[in-house]
Amino acid sequence: MISHILLEKDELILKKEKQQVVHIENMAITVTKKKVKNLNLSVHSPDGEVKLSVPHHIKNAEIQDFIKSKLSWIYKQQEKINKRVPMTPAKPPAYTTTERHYFAGKEYYFKTLDIDCFEGKSRVEISVVGEMVMFVNPWKDREYREKLMKAFYRDYLKGEIPGLIAKWEPLMGVKVEDWGVKQMKTRWGSCNVKDKRIWLNLELAKKSQDCLEYIVVHEMTHLLERKHSNRFYDLMDIFMPHWRELKNELVRLSF
Ligand SMILES: [Zn+2]
Incomplete structure (x- = not known):
């Protein structure tokens, strides 16, 4: 009976660990463990959010090293996304009261x-x-x-x-x-x-x-x-x- 409870707890921990947020250089990266062979890094619009999917049995140190080796690539992608956001409003103001x-x-x-x-x-x-x-x-x-x-x-x-x-x-x-x-x-x-x-x-x-x-x-x-x-x-x-x-x-x- 006790071992059964322990097993459940272990499963819970495993589930929790399937997705974790890794912080490197003030950047938060969502790391998801999946049935994949390779590490797959992606940067998403509109905020430049960074996601990484990794195989189940990878060590945390390997994840950290991988992200560090890709930092300049991540920054470049984020920069590209930022450039897509218009800097001036789509509709020019009329400069009349109530604006x-x-x-x-x-x-x-x-x-x-x-x-x-x-x-x-x-x-x-x-x-x-x-x-x-x-x-x-x-x-x-x-x-x-x-x-x-x-x-x-x-x-x-x-x-x-x-x-x-x-x-x-x-x-x-x-x-x-x-x-x-x-x-x-x-x-x-x-x-x-x-x-x-x-x-x-x-x-x-x-x-x-x-x-x-x-x-x-x-x-x-x-x-x-x-x-x-x-x-x-x-x-x-x-x-x-x-x-x-x-x-x-x-x-x-x-x-
Ligand atoms: Zn610059």
Whole structure:
């Protein structure tokens, strides 16, 4: 009778072990034991989830070694998936009252102050009650309003980026000679290693400050390692151990 109970317990443990989550370099990999001959690794959209199926009798150390040997391949696949997520909204905003807009990782109620006697020039401001207000003459068209919004985003980023670069230069032991902000369709940032110049996507103004900092650090890391090699990701893990969470946040909250 006792042995029967023990047997049941063993079976339970076996069942539990059929699927387990292995953590390597801040990455969670779902490992499933199956009736297979080979190890089969796959990366899935939309979040870049990593799955591995393995034969029943494989040792944990072998699984770990296998995953480690495939890390740069996994990162490349995740990068491809990330590129498929559009960085700008499918439907361009009209910039009229009742819309929602994003700024520094927060969602704002947007309103236009459609009067022609407001003080100063056309602009966008965050009001004291936390609304995003566009001061604009009512006859100004969508293109004009879009330019105003982009100027607001650009000014914000131009205020944030120098401090981030100054913070990370001594920590990373690199020097950024020049930097800029531009609208990019497929990348959050880029780095010209030869000229030590980094570019940041204007869309980052919508994202949290942590996400902005992550991209600045990513691009600055290219000054130490040009390619997305294992060394590159090792450096990122040292500088910013939680960078993968921020990367996921960038993709997940696509606005
Ligand atoms: Zn890169």
